Amino acid sequence: MSERQTPEIRHNLTLRDVSEASGVSEMTVSRVLRNRGEVSEKTRAKVMAAAKSLGYVPNKIAGALASNRVNLVGVIIPSLSNMVFPEVMMGISRVLDGTPLQPVVGVTDYLPEKEEQVIFEMLSWRPSGLIVAGLEHTEAARAMMRNAGVPVVEIMDVDGEAIDACVGISHDRAGRDTAMEILKRGYRRIGFLGTKMPLDHRARKRFEGFKAVLDEAGIELLAEEYYSGGSALKKGREMTQAILDARKDLDFLYYSNDMIGAGGLLYCLEAGINVPDDMGLAGFNGVELIEGLPKRLATLDSCRTEIGTAAAEIIAAETEGADQAPSKRVVLEPVFTPGDTVRAPL
Amino acid sequence: MSERQTPEIRHNLTLRDVSEASGVSEMTVSRVLRNRGEVSEKTRAKVMAAAKSLGYVPNKIAGALASNRVNLVGVIIPSLSNMVFPEVMMGISRVLDGTPLQPVVGVTDYLPEKEEQVIFEMLSWRPSGLIVAGLEHTEAARAMMRNAGVPVVEIMDVDGEAIDACVGISHDRAGRDTAMEILKRGYRRIGFLGTKMPLDHRARKRFEGFKAVLDEAGIELLAEEYYSGGSALKKGREMTQAILDARKDLDFLYYSNDMIGAGGLLYCLEAGINVPDDMGLAGFNGVELIEGLPKRLATLDSCRTEIGTAAAEIIAAETEGADQAPSKRVVLEPVFTPGDTVRAPL
DNA sequence: ATGAAAGCGCTAACAG
DNA sequence: CTGTTAGCGCTTTCAT
DSSP: OOOOOOOSOOOOOHHHHHHHHTOOOOHHHHHHHHHSSSSOHHHHHHHHHHHHTTTOOOOHHHHHHTTTOOEEEEESSOOSTTHHHHHHHHHHHHHHHHOOEEEEEEOTOEOOOOOEHHHHHHTTTTEEEEEEEOOOOOHHHHHHTTSSOOOEEEEEEEOOOOOEEEEEEOOHHHHHHHHHHHHEEEEOSSOOOEEETTTOOHHHHHHHHHHHHHTTEEEEEEEEEEEEESSSHHHHHHHHHHHHHTTTTTOOEEEEHHHHHHHHHHHHHHTTTTTTTTOOESSSSSOGGGGGGSSBBEEBBBOOOHHHHHHHHHHHHHHHTTOOOOSEEOOOOOOOOTTTTTTTOO | OOOOOOOOOOOOOOOHHHHHHHTSSSHHHHHHHHHOOOOOHHHHHHHHHHHHHHHHHHHHHHHHHHTTTTOOOEEEESSSSSSSSHHHHHHHHHHTTTOEEEEEEOOOOHHHHHHHHHHHHHHHTTOOOEEOOOOOOHHHHHHHHHTTSSOOEEEEEEOOOOEEEEEEHHHHHHHHHHHHHHHTOOOOOOOEEEOOTTTOOOHHHHHHHHHHHHHHOOOOOEEEEEEEESOHHHHHHHHHHHHHOOOOTTOOOOOOOHHHHHHHHHHHHTOOOTTTTTTTEEOOOOGGGGGSSSSSOOOBBOOOOHHHHHHHHHHHHHHEEEEOOOOOOEEOOOOOOOSSSSSOOO
16 A cells, blocks of 8 residues: 655654754753753764654654643534634734643534534643633533643633633624614615524524514514525525515615625625615624725624634643733623615714 | 632543442443443443542543554645635544544644644644645645655645645646636737735646746736735735736636635726626635625636545544545645636637 | 552652 | 753553
């Protein structure tokens, strides 16, 4: 089966090999390679030369076992296909790049069972910290994280009780705020378009908050449309057509994310619907994409990058034993951006 | 600094703890927990009960050191902000989910030095395999991968020499094919719009292939426009306006990716330009987004998911010592999809 | 079917 | 500044 091209070395090199090649004790070699403790410039040079010429790559497995330190941070997210999570990752990386910590990603596909398994896997590597999306987990997952003995930051959401720390926005509040903005602008015949995802708790919370405000105002949600899978932009179009065909009297469409909102916007413009006068539109997330649309979709920012940076900062601070620990509960306050798809407030 | 809620346990549990709690030797506990070797149903049950009630999480660091096996696959990509790479990840995950292997992602920001460092970090964990984007690496990185003693799959590109295995498309060919399709359709006054990224070798190869065909046909590229950063959709708009303002006589715009192409399309439609009759447009990647645009942008698929699955299959096969090893050089053949933004061939 | 001993490659802690 | 001695928690190997 396929010889790998092996110059001459096969078994991975060890400290011992570097030690022998340089005539310096293993311990001192170890010190040099980690920049630890005082080592004379002369031996340091000898060791470096030997290590480089041999092509030595340290074995972190052994190092971690011996030192009981693992500079990994587990990051557990539901999906990569939703740009939201890569953006959170970027925030995390930005902070961790300034530390010895490295993020390791696990994906759960929005499945609690899979999440539990991924958390178990992660913890079995004894990471320095964990960043997990959401506040809803299986009881077993929660127990594992509680006993992990490392900082655990639950991100994206703050509507619920955190195990250790949390960073995010209130999705209930996001839904409420959007509803209030819509009502304030005189829209009354409202439809909702979202994803068919019972396990996306944040989308659910936004929807519930949204509905609650409508209820309080005595306004009924006139139509709902759901999708799953496929091109979100296209689905946004299709759902918008469907919901407008079904209810010709709607004057506002609230989308559970900007991508389907963008599709809806494109549909409305092509259909000659007057946005925002006859029809208002709003999405959620505040993605960059919005900038390039014919009209800027109204939206509420989900603060993805800030969530990533704040979460990583909590982990970094605890890991370094910072004396000034960041707050263990960071509630970001997203702002409604009206863009061009809602009228001015009355 | 912030007590973590500790039930009573603090130091992580070890096999020994499970052994004592169950009255079974460490060795047998280990066997049970790994489903290895014959163990009586009775002791197995005792051990499982003890492990579960204690909340034991095995220490993979120690396990890996002892067994010299690490079920991780390093995946090294330039960026997460470009949806292309998350899509590759999904292909990889789909395959690895059926094996004991787990992907670990590293991001290089298109910087060769950072790539070298990430490869070094990855290899220091002694993974079972490596998947790396691109064929261009520093000499040191190449040497490390050559000597890693594990399968290394270079992905996305096949225009060059692979260290071990490679899976991808020919970007030179992609550029050429697109140019030929454009010429075949009678367009002659062509402009190019791309990213300002000297280190994106694949984009460069596409551009060079594209230019080569134009050259052979005696056709000059009339205008070029480049961007970096920001909303690709918006940049696509802006660049399109700029290039058309500068050269009023263009009849085709070739975009280095679909996102800026989509922005360009939206601009053209709003500007009342007749697409595809007076102006043809084409992008690259074949992203889902295209489905939802007012007109489907012509594009060439970059086969992202297939690349991920094929790469993961190579690693999985070598790791399992499959008798029928997949080919070490997989060249995918993307097809030009004319969509609605190019004329019919003459 | 189960156990005992040895050691994976490295680093902490101490000694010189 | 450098070296020695013990393990880290697990699995391998060999007994029983």
